[in-house]
Amino acid sequence: MKALLNHLSHLYLFQEVIRLGSFQAAAIQCNLPRSSVSKKIQQLEAHLGQRLIQRSSRKLSLTEAGVSLLDASQPLKALIEDSQRVMEDLDFTPSGKVKISCSSLIGQHYLLPLFSQLREQYPNISLELSLSDKYIDLIEEQVDIAIRIGHLPNSSLVARKIGEKRWGWYASPEYLEIYGTPTHPNELSDHQCLVFKNSNIELKNWPFDNGDGQIESIQIQSNITTDDSRALVEMARLGLGIIMIDPLLIRKDIEQTKLIPVLNNWKHPSTDPINLVCLGRNYRSRASTSIWEALYQTLKFD
Known part of the structure; x- marks a missing residue:
């Protein structure tokens, strides 16, 4: 079983050769040299101790063992394609939870009106809003983004000025x-x-x-x-x-x-600066980076 796991990519190539009807077509589809495709199929046959494909100058045909292996391995293609879609979604579609913290009045007057736009722009991101007039530690409270008033001490936080507080x-x-x-x-x-x-x-x-x-x-x-x-x-x-x-x-x-x-x-x-603050790049997710950038573009105090 474990040895076969090492040949899953060979098995996928075997399916592509049969589906497309030639080694050359499978090589083009998988962006590989034709010789590599042929070699990997030979390695799979050597591992199984059975010839899977009868080769001729005009066409390919499956042996009895090849037919059995093709039928048994049909779910592999769907599994690979589904996994690829998940990876692409994770790569291009931000998802997950983003926790935002700010004072109660700023949240009420400035953040809440933006939530509908953020939800429409990032439907796969869950937003959590924490309204508190107390100073909180972002890491300790597991906060991704905060609005802070005043000059920030040197820290691992990243800040962008979005306005000034007057009195x-x-x-x-x-x-x-x-x-x-x-x-x-x-x-x-x-x-x-x-x-x-x-x-x-x-x-x-x-x-x-x-x-x-x-x-x-x-x-x-x-x-x-x-x-x-x-x-x-x-x-x-x-x-x-x-x-x-x-x-x-x-x-x-x-x-x-x-x-x-x-x-x-x-x-x-x-006056005091109003900053949009988030954790450093090594500590924040794709989702929190997306929300942080969106808030910076739309959240202005003037």
């Missing part, structure tokens, strides 16, 4: 009607402010630039904190206080005047 201060019309509109950062001590806080960071130091190079940093004393950016925005909509956030993430709320900018004569002194 502004916003509150609902209802809140401003009750508490008034602050015009100077020092007035925030008289206001309700909502602060983002998780196990990694607490955004309670709000810096302000008056445009003349003067920076003022106000430490916010908040009665409400949250580790969920969506909850932060919802609380601001409900009139619970003022938030510091990227205006791109609340664009519709601004357009619909559900949230109104305050402290308009001041600006945040810094």
